[in-house]
Amino acid sequence: MTTTHCPEAPALAARPALVTRPLMLRFVSMLGAAISFYLLLSVVPLYAQGSGGGGGAAGLATGALMFATVCGEFGTPWLVNRYGYRAALGAGLVLLGAPALVLTVSSSMAWIVVVCLLRGLGFAVTVVAGGALTASLIPDERRGEGLALVGIVAGAPALGALPLGVWSARHFGFTPVAVVAGLAAFAAVASVPGLPDGERGGGRATGVLAGLRSPALSRPALVFGASALVAGIIVTFLPLAVASASAGVVAAALFLQPLASTVARVAAGRIGDRRGSAGLVPPGVLLSAAGVLLTALTRHDLAVIAGVTVFGVGFGLLQNATLALMYARVPRSGYGTVTALWNVAYDAGMGAGALGFGLVAGWTGYPWAFVLTAALLAAALPVALRDVRAAREE
DSSP states (O other), X not given: OHHHHTTHHHHHHHSOOSSOHHHHHHHHHHHHHHHHHHHHHTHHHHHHXXXXXXXXXXXXXXXXXXXXXXXXXHHHHHXXXXXXXXXXXXXXXXXXXXXXXXXXXXXXXXXXXHHHHHHHHHHHHHHHHHHHHHHHHSOGGGHXXXXXXXXXXXXXXXHHHHHXXXXXXXXXXXXXXXXXXXXXXHHHGGGGGGSOOOOOOTTOOOOHHHHHTOHHHHHHHHHHHHHHHHHHHHHHHHHHHSOGGGHHHHHHXXXXXXXXHHHHHHHHHHHHHHHOXXXXXXXXXXXXXXXXXXXXXXXXXXXXXXXXXXXXXXXXXXXXXXXXXXXXXXXXXXXXXXXXXXXXXXXXXXXXXXXXXXXXXXXXXXXXXXXXXXXXXHTTHHHHHHHHHHHHHO
8 A cells, every 4th residue: 555655646746736826916806807707797787778779789889899808808918928927917908998087077988988999908818818827827727727727717707796786787877887897907907016927028919910810729619619709698697588587587697607707617627637628618508509499488487497598508618628728729828819709709700699680589589589599509519529530640
């Protein structure tokens, strides 16, 4: 027994630490940005709808947020390369928080769109600069475990802030929620000086467009973008698609969706380390599509809650599996490109879902719009299967 266990002890002792002081500080800035973002994600569409624009205004608000985010994500790798992680991350947090403080100064649609555009740019800088920094702080040997831990930290704010934002806005008004969202981002700035700054390269481009041309990166990004499209629809239109008498159902669904996603991300990280992440992508697509079909039964509270939860499981699997695949397919110097590309897929999908679903639902009604969305998501399955085959041939 002694000779069996002794050789393992040095290997375990030599295993690199996962939770370090820089990573803990990064979690502080991650939490502040996520709370600020998710607290208003479903609230701003409600505020826009109250301005008299209806469901179209709600979709425009989320669409503007995601459009600015996508644009910012293409430019952030250059910004980080020129000014470093700290300057970029601090600027992004300020740009995310300041507009939230003045959201309710005006209820005009133009003002709401401007606030969403500015916050979208700020969020883009925080997720790309912060995401590349986070990836660099995780040892390669513990990538799956590290991404699972990051998934918990990233999922926790959505778990509480999404339903709390809607509930608080209905009970206390929009202004207090907006102020809290702004202060959360500002508070996180205090953690930024303690983070490593990385090496600067004089503003040289980092190849995000080249990443789009690589099938090894574009396939998982495309599949994940399709699921993110549904996520944008749920956070924007679920409060509108479900009867106002079922406000508690909306809050429960917006709580369970990120909870299910967080649990699934942790499971995907552990399974991916042992069996590979590529095989998790097709089940993630199928579960996501099945969840949307259930959600189409908008008059049945139990179906809505079950559907959003099932979608959350599929979405969580895709979040972890696609990101782990993309990191594994590039050298460490390509982490910034992967982070930007994955987040472009995330936010472009959310924005397209919010804008497109509002138009389709105006013609078909919410139930049939959800059915068509499920069919669109299922169309990503052949891409996922092709990527599995390619991974096996590598």
